[in-house]
Amino acid sequence: MTDLQDLILHRRSIRKFKDRLLTFEEKRAILCSALVAPSSKNRRPCRLVLVEDREMINKLIRCKLIGTLPLETATWVLVVVADPTQSEAWIEDASIAAAFAQLQAEDLGLGSCWVQVRGRDYDEETSSSEYIKKLLEIPSQMEVECLLAFGEKDEERKPYSAEKLQIDKIHLNKWQHRPAWIEKTMTY
Ligand SMILES: Cc1cc2nc3c(=O)[nH]c(=O)nc-3n(C[C@H](O)[C@H](O)[C@H](O)COP(=O)(O)O)c2cc1C
Incomplete structure (x- = not known):
């Protein structure tokens, strides 16, 4: 178990x-972390489809034209799905679950990468989400994040370096305010 700040700085x-x-233990830990992520109104609209079959991962690569490089060598893929009819905050819930899974992987010394699906297209008529839903037989009301x-x-x-934070992205009380103590405490 590592120090959380250190873990967050090391995740790339x-x-x-x-x-x-x-291993089974690694998969179990990642799934556990995703399943206990915060959820709006505790509605828990997320579902996770595990894909370990190389041929199926290769088919997932075709879901969009660019940005799928991580899938070419990944040995395990989690398809992060949510049911918008269960919660209006499904995008947030799915994203937090995904981030928890990625941090857990880092803690295990494993690598991970997010491959965006929501808002991406397979072709002019079909979204990436629709392509994946058809491929994996996911019910039509679900969306793939x-x-x-x-x-x-x-x-x-x-x-990342704790010494080189983008502290210009932080505002205090009002947009224009960025008092000196932030600079003093956030830079080393
Ligand atoms: C919402 C979101 C969508 C992303 N989509 C992709 C993607 O489709 N393909 C990819 O290779 N990386 C993707 N990434 C990873 C980003 O490129 C990466 O997080 C960013 O470049 C910062 O690098 P870091 O994760 O090493 O800090 C995505 C990340 C997020 C949060």
Whole structure:
């Protein structure tokens, strides 16, 4: 178990993975973290479809034209699905569940990358979400938020630095206010 701040600084999107399959324990921990993420009104509209079959992952790659590189070597893919009829906050719920899963993967020393599906297109007539729903036989009222690619890291990425935060993105009380103490306490 690592220090949470350190874990957050070290998490980077990983798009190249080794062949090793995830263990049962690793999968269990990632799923557990996704399932206990905060949920608006505790409605819990999310569903997770696990895809481990290489041929099926290859079919998922076709869901959109760009941005699917992480799926090419991922050994485990989570399809993050939600039911908009169950909650108007399904996008937020699905996103938080996905982020929890990614942080859990980092804590296990694994790599992960978010592959956006919502708002993306398979072709002129079909959205990426519709393509995936047909492929995986997901009920029509569901929506696909993203695909999460997981695996053992096969690339190194520099961690973020607590010394180089974008503190200009932080405002105090009013938009124009950014008092000196923020600079003093947020920079080292
Ligand atoms: C909503 C969202 C959509 C993303 N979509 C993709 C994607 O389709 N393909 C991809 O390779 N990375 C995708 N990413 C990963 C981002 O490119 C990445 O988080 C960003 O470049 C910052 O890098 P970092 O994750 O290493 O901090 C997405 C991330 C988010 C949060």
